[in-house]
Amino acid sequence: MPERIQQRRTGGWRKPENTVSVARPSRWGNPFRITPSGLTDFPWQVRSPTVDHLLGLHDTERSAREHVVELFEMHVGPMGSFEYDDETLAKLRHDLGGKNLMCFCPLDQPCHADVLLELANGGTSHAVP
Template identity: 35%
Template sequence: MRRTAGWRKPPGVFYVGRPTEWGNPWRVGGKAHGALDPATAVAHYQDALVKAQLLDKAGVPLLDRVEELRGRDLACWCDLDKPCHADVLLHFANRER
């Protein structure tokens, strides 16, 4: 993702950042949970996802819906060379059943 003038998200790419229900509530460098580095923020997200603590608007655990993301290209604002919660979502969405 970019904020460059004229840039557009490629067709078919699914945005999973904040404020979507798939967004990571643990902000890198944020003050609410302390100054988190990317790896720690992603670890918190994965832990909460696996423990069914991340819910959609209807109260359904996101882990129960993660297969909706199978085969999709996901986008977030994280730097491509840093850990991102989208990597966690891709792992669970595309795992062998």
């Protein structure tokens, strides 16, 4: 079963076989970022108390990382952007299906690669608990 690999920049580290990087700036990178202050930064630069509340960003019990993964899932889900239409989903499955996915996120924390692993291997995306 494909798994998530933590990408490293340390000397001597090599990407494992059958592994694809989904970190930014790759085609499959998460467009949602965590700012140095820990707040979610939207690619379209829209922030308001209403948007924050609807997306659960007022919830201090959840990490900024959980929020950006959930935003990514919403982005690729049925209500998501045109980038993940049927043709793009087919491309995602062709490019990433059956492969390990690599990102810089720590393995013990949520990552958008988890959503991509699910989608690439025939599943449907799922929200971060």
